[in-house]
Amino acid sequence: MDERFEYRPMNGRLLALAAIGALLLGGLAARDGDRRVVTDSAGRHVEIPARVERVFAAGAPASVAVYVVAPETLLGWALPLSESQRAYLTPQAADLQLRGRLTGRSNTASLESVIATRPDLIVDVGEVDDTYVSLADQVQRQTGIPYLIVAGRLDRTPQMLATLGDWLGRPERGRELSERAEAILADLRAGIAEISPDRRPRVYLARGPSGLETSLSGSINAELIELLGATNVAETTPATGNPQVSIEQILHWSPDVILALDPRFVAAIRDDAAWRSVPAVRNGRVYLAPELPFGWIDAPPSVNRLLGARWAAGVLYRDRFSDDIRPLVRDFFSRFYHVELDPERLGRLLDSIHGH
């Protein structure tokens, strides 16, 4: 990186602090004064400040991940938040502005507005492919702000949390969250390994008010289904994306379970003869995913899905994952979302689960 980084005067004390911080930090990263070089998930070598205080999240998954690891560094949200979502976040985070997004579904943040927030770092969490890599390179070149990509696949969540902890100057916290995430995933893997293949359901992920949008099996938006050892019925080539499908195709797929993201869909299918011919609907196995403070299955595809995976395991494999989910929910909200749930709020949160 060149001297274009020096757009912001740093005072001496901060420099000294940063230098001490840099000296104290362990790890593989090469250091040069108050800056160090890290390698991101795309293999890009990027020079970042050793002390990171202001982080611009490039997309909704990154917003959530940065909030989880280092909420005080988050400059704003890349996704619009409703009042009910804000109620389950820290007051400081709930007050943060919508900053728009640089990646993902249609970018909305202008580079000028990104620069205006004076970030130390731009972080993107998600799929690592040529498009996102070239975007990162381009934004970094244009703004002079280091831009890091970290792989956001669900099974890589522990690594993602540890990496972010390192970059954002919270290595301890990153490690702690990483271990907790690994424990949740290990518990799921162990439980699922005991379930014979013929008892694993075929699942349809219903999106949108009509339930006729879905996520194909290769999509990051549906990977929770395969992580749980179940089959996503929407297996087509090309296998990524979130297309529309016809109800007739769903009848053809004949899913055992429907995971739904939209309450309007769950309400609408009760009186619909065509939907009632789908085994999942006939057998009452349609489950509406909780959506607070972030979607439990998707929306956005980030750390929030860890808790969703355990919830979904409970509805897919009722016998094996029959223990009460509430202690885990309370613990997850406390550790990951920095929010202590009192019994009343926990109850309201879970109402949406038991209501269907």
Place this chain on the structure above:
Amino acid sequence: MSRSESSWRFAPLWGALALLGLAFVSLSLGRLGIDPGEVLAVSLRRLAGDFTEAPSRAEIVLWNVRLPRVLAAVSVGAALSAAGAAYQGLFHNPLAAPDVLGVSAGASLGAMLGLFFSLPVAAVQGLAFAGGLSAVAVVQAIAALVRQRDPALVLVLAGVAVSSLCGATISLIKLLADPYTQLPTMTYWMLGSLGAVTLHDLTVTMPALVAGVVVMTLLRWRLTVLSFGDEDARAVGLDVAWLRGVFIAAATLVTAAAVSISGVIGWIGLVIPHVARLVAGPDFSRLLPVALLLGGAFLLVVDTLARSVMDIEIPLGILTAVVGAPFFLFLLARGERGW
């Protein structure tokens, strides 16, 4: 015209029969294999009012899934095509489409607002219908205020302005929408789909569709005169302003009703009227039935492809252009009749 009047009298009848045959073929096609014999058996049993047997899966698919889509495709296609034919005559403009006065943009804005606030599907449809009517009402009001210029031109220009205002607001809503849950639904709405249409949707929208088409049918001779130019129409004693207002109301009503259940489907309202004109000539009393039949048949074919070719649905807005454009260019290259 080389064809005799008597052969024209029965043309709509033959066309309607052909459309019926096409509908039967469409009913037999889909992701689930149902053989035509069963389609026929179920249809006959239902038509005879026999509901005693518990419906089989094939019967549910035919009656609750395919039939609403077939009916919706035919009526939406017919409505858009008829509205386009009316507008093209009304504005003496071959590039006029049903959305020239802002009805699609207004309907889209209504639907986007409904989706943004996560309203029930029926409310989204209602807002789309109301939005379409309101946009055209605003355009009409502007035209009524600006009197000193060519009224048809003022209408079209006001339509362009109102459409882009609606478009800008839609873009703003999309910026603020949730990118994972709301935005895909919005995008699919703008590309058009009949995947979620129910028989109930049809019974709600059908009165508006039928009313608009009946008005156009009753006034078909007058539109023919009007399409020759305002001066000619006045010379034979027609109240041009009144007539234009009535036709705009009728065309807007059918378009808004159609779009409210299908989302935006481009191309049909612009191009099918031209194909109809290649077949029937410029006389609106011949053009209207041909445009209705061709529009209905075209969208029926396109929607059948959309729902049966692949595992996933192909958005109608994409297919209408991909199927329609080459076909239209072919006709254009062959046709000698001008308009």
